[in-house]
Amino acid sequence: MRAKIQVDHLSFYYGDKQALFDISMEIRERQITALIGPSGCGKSTFLRCLNRMNDTIPGTRLEGRVLLDGQDIYAPGTDVVDLRRRVGMVFQRPNPFPQSVFDNVAFGPRVLGLYRGKDELEEIVERSLRDVRLWDEVKDDLKQDALSLSLGQQQRLCIARVIAVQPEVILMDEPCSALDPIVTLEIEELMKRLREQYTIVIVTHNMQQAARVSDWTGFFWLGRLVEMGPTGDVFTRPQQKLTEDYITGRAG
Amino acid sequence: MNRRYVVQRVGFALLTLAALLVVVPILLVVGTIIVRGASAIDWEFLTAMPRDGMKAGGILPAIVGTVLLTLGTALAAIPVGVGGAIYLAEYARDTWLTRLVRLAIINLAGIPSVVYGLFGLGLFVLFLQFGTSILAGSLTLAIMTLPIIISTAEEALRAVPTEFRTVILSLGGTRWQAVRYVVLPQAMPGIITGIILGLLRAAGETAPILFTVAAFYLPRLPRSPLDPTMALPYHLYVISTQVPGMPEEIKYGTALVLLALVLSMNVVATLIRSYYRRRREW
Numbered sequence: 001m002r003a004k005i006q007v008d009h010l011s012f013y014y015g016d017k018q019a020l021f022d023i024s025m026e027i028r029e030r031q032i033t034a035l036i037g038p039s040g041c042g043k044s045t046f047l048r049c050l051n052r053m054n055d056t057i058p059g060t061r062l063e064g065r066v067l068l069d070g071q072d073i074y075a076p077g078t079d080v081v082d083l084r085r086r087v088g089m090v091f092q093r094p095n096p097f098p099q100s101v102f103d104n105v106a107f108g109p110r111v112l113g114l115y116r117g118k119d120e121l122e123e124i125v126e127r128s129l130r131d132v133r134l135w136d137e138v139k140d141d142l143k144q145d146a147l148s149l150s151l152g153q154q155q156r157l158c159i160a161r162v163i164a165v166q167p168e169v170i171l172m173d174e175p176c177s178a179l180d181p182i183v184t185l186e187i188e189e190l191m192k193r194l195r196e197q198y199t200i201v202i203v204t205h206n207m208q209q210a211a212r213v214s215d216w217t218g219f220f221w222l223g224r225l226v227e228m229g230p231t232g233d234v235f236t237r238p239q240q241k242l243t244e245d246y247i248t249g250r251a252g
Numbered sequence: 253m254n255r256r257y258v259v260q261r262v263g264f265a266l267l268t269l270a271a272l273l274v275v276v277p278i279l280l281v282v283g284t285i286i287v288r289g290a291s292a293i294d295w296e297f298l299t300a301m302p303r304d305g306m307k308a309g310g311i312l313p314a315i316v317g318t319v320l321l322t323l324g325t326a327l328a329a330i331p332v333g334v335g336g337a338i339y340l341a342e343y344a345r346d347t348w349l350t351r352l353v354r355l356a357i358i359n360l361a362g363i364p365s366v367v368y369g370l371f372g373l374g375l376f377v378l379f380l381q382f383g384t385s386i387l388a389g390s391l392t393l394a395i396m397t398l399p400i401i402i403s404t405a406e407e408a409l410r411a412v413p414t415e416f417r418t419v420i421l422s423l424g425g426t427r428w429q430a431v432r433y434v435v436l437p438q439a440m441p442g443i444i445t446g447i448i449l450g451l452l453r454a455a456g457e458t459a460p461i462l463f464t465v466a467a468f469y470l471p472r473l474p475r476s477p478l479d480p481t482m483a484l485p486y487h488l489y490v491i492s493t494q495v496p497g498m499p500e501e502i503k504y505g506t507a508l509v510l511l512a513l514v515l516s517m518n519v520v521a522t523l524i525r526s527y528y529r530r531r532r533e534w
């Protein structure tokens with residue numbers, strides 16, 4: 001498996017405060033990589049470095065390199081709009097726009113101009129909704145308000161909204177923490193299916209979830225990447241004492 | 253009976269009384285004007301020029317003048333006001349410049365309207381040589397209206413959750429697209445409320461138009477933005493205080509027309525607002 005994203009000695013600062021310390025890792029293509037660690041250890045910050053969402057926060061600074069398919073995404077002249085299309089993001093709380101189901105999924109293609117003609121747009125919407133297994137539930141009324149859907153449906157809609165712009169990588173920041181256990185399992189099933197097409201990076205507080213869905217696990221502690229490896233190895237025979245303590249609940 | 257219960261009853265009664273006291277003056281004002289002015293309203297009153305030193309005939313030029321001034325104010329104040337609010341809420345960082353702008357807005361809101369009138373006279377009428385004209389009057393009213401529009405619009409924009417902007421950026425959209433497609437539609441009801449509040453104030457003010465546009469007696473319709481015109485609030489002031497022997501009926505009739513104009517703007521605003529509440533797609 002080739003590395004889709006390669007992170008090279010990445011450090012990140014909010015003003016004077018350093019949030020990430022010299023992180024290097026490889027994120028494999030069409031695999032699910034889970035990032036775990038206690039609250040405030042920099043998981044979200046790291047995730048946002050991968051699609052340059054930290055750019056929108058004033059006063060931040062970054063050192064090191066992040067390569068997507070071998071290209072440094074922080075190199076001058078990088079097309080950030082296209083980068084964000086290629087590296088999509090799903091957030092913690094389901095956050096559909098207060099518009100119809102159709103318009104939510106169509107949003108990305110519309111602002112990016114990714115389609116020719118109404119038919120193609122409808123095709124994209126249908127395909128994206130099918131990909132997240134929402135199509136059968138909403139196909140009779142695509143005009144309904146997205147906010148009238150259940151939370152689990154809303155989160156799948158948000159994933160469909162990302163998929164609609166045909167990304168290569170999907171970043172998910174605790175995508176299930178606002179959902180109940182049954183819906184959480186649904187989303188996990190969905191992630192396993194999406195893995196066939198997309199590279200997925202998921203931040204989670206839930207160790208069982210990381211163990212269940214991911215192929216690779218990285219453990220963060222105070223802004224440092226302590227350990228990274230195949231999920232089975234990290235959970236059954238961690239190399240670092242710190243990782244073991246965290247996973248067994250003795251630290252965190 | 254429990255003492256606390258009694259206290260509560262008395263308290264509620266007083267609060268109800270206070271609430272009712274707000275309604276009473278409105279009912280009295282509107283009631284008086286309707287009762288005493290309705291008889292003056294007929295087709296001629298609304299569509300004819302004034303005659304006999306304004307003691308007879310209609311008030312058409314004043315109605316047209318007020319409508320034109322309100323439109324002119326809207327034309328000048330809405331783009332600048334909403335644009336400024338979008339800048340402040342969506343783009344501006346907290347620098348000394350934006351703080352200065354905010355300070356200016358707060359202070360503009362506190363200036364008495366007669367000062368705007370004098371300012372308009374100095375800048376638009378004399379210095380820029382627009383003369384006493386609809387243009388000068390509209391611009392003066394627009395400046396007076398701006399702080400209301402900007403501050404309500406900015407508040408409405410800020411009330412839209414940040415998350416939406418973040419999501420749009422993460423989809424590869426730009427800040428402007430976030431504003432255009434999600435933030436602005438969401439904030440629209442609040443923005444429209446601000447616009448209407450501002451325009452209502454502009455439509456009813458006398459002092460700012462006193463030196464900049466209003467004609468005492470001008471029984472014809474304006475032909476260009478550089479013409480002066482009569483206007484309802486000033487006309488009302490004139491016939492109430494400056495013309496001896498003015499029939500009561502005409503005074504109250506004029507007041508009723510001004511009131512009806514303002515109330516109908518309110519109704520239109522409410523309609524637009526509910527339309528935007530229902531229509532969330534694009």
Ligand SMILES: Nc1ncnc2c1ncn2[C@@H]1O[C@H](COP(=O)(O)OP(=O)(O)OP(=O)(O)O)[C@@H](O)[C@H]1O
Binds near residue numbers: 040043
């Ligand atoms: N916008 C910001 N400005 C300043 N500091 C920030 C900002 N966002 C995060 N931080 C700081 O950076 C550090 C890492 O935060 P981050 O949100 O990445 O942690 P996290 O691992 O995602 O935590 P959680 O599990 O609670 O989501 C924290 O100390 C946090 O206070």
Ligand SMILES: [Mg+2]
Binds near residue numbers: 043044045173
């Ligand atoms: Mg986080």
